[in-house]
Amino acid sequence: MYSETTYQVLRQAGHRVTRPRKAVIQVLQEARDWLRPETVLTRARDIYPSLGLVTVYRTLALLADLGCARRIHFEDGCQGYVRRELGHSHHLICRACREAVEFPGLEDLDQLIKPIETRTGFVIEEHMIEMLGLCPNCQQQ
Numbered sequence: 837m838y839s840e841t842t843y844q845v846l847r848q849a850g851h852r853v854t855r856p857r858k859a860v861i862q863v864l865q866e867a868r869d870w871l872r873p874e875t876v877l878t879r880a881r882d883i884y885p886s887l888g889l890v891t892v893y894r895t896l897a898l899l900a901d902l903g904c905a906r907r908i909h910f911e912d913g914c915q916g917y918v919r920r921e922l923g924h925s926h927h928l929i930c931r932a933c934r935e936a937v938e939f940p941g942l943e944d945l946d947q948l949i950k951p952i953e954t955r956t957g958f959v960i961e962e963h964m965i966e967m968l969g970l971c972p973n974c975q976q977q
């Protein structure tokens with residue numbers, strides 16, 4: 837289960853599993869779409885009423901650093917977050933309903949990255965891919 841796994845990741849990295857953090861993690865667990873920090877705050881306050889926005893931002897950033905959440909960037913500069921449960925993975929984001937579907941990355945990009953390294957001399961250590969589109973439901977509307 838996402839919350840239990842995330843608690844373990846936090847503890848192993850030397851972080852405490854506090855009630856505010858638990859509230860944020862529970863909100864991520866229950867969402868099937870990506871969420872803005874403000875939305876996380878509103879929902880998490882149902883669980884932990886004295887929660888503040890700064891704590892939400894810090895917790896989301898921490899979860900992203902630890903690989904338990906993915907930060908999603910948009911052209912208008914806003915950011916969203918979605919839980920991340922698989923190791924190396926990517927998310928498909930529906931731009932209409934905001935549904936976020938995670939799927940494993942596997943060795944997906946080797947064929948793309950290797951030639952780029954050869955051509956540029958870079959050692960590529962990580963990549964961030966954002967795939968936006970329409971989910972099956974939204975295509976029918």
Ligand SMILES: [Zn+2]
Nearest residue numbers: 930933971974
């Ligand atoms: Zn959709």
Ligand SMILES: [Zn+2]
Nearest residue numbers: 925941944945
């Ligand atoms: Zn990948």
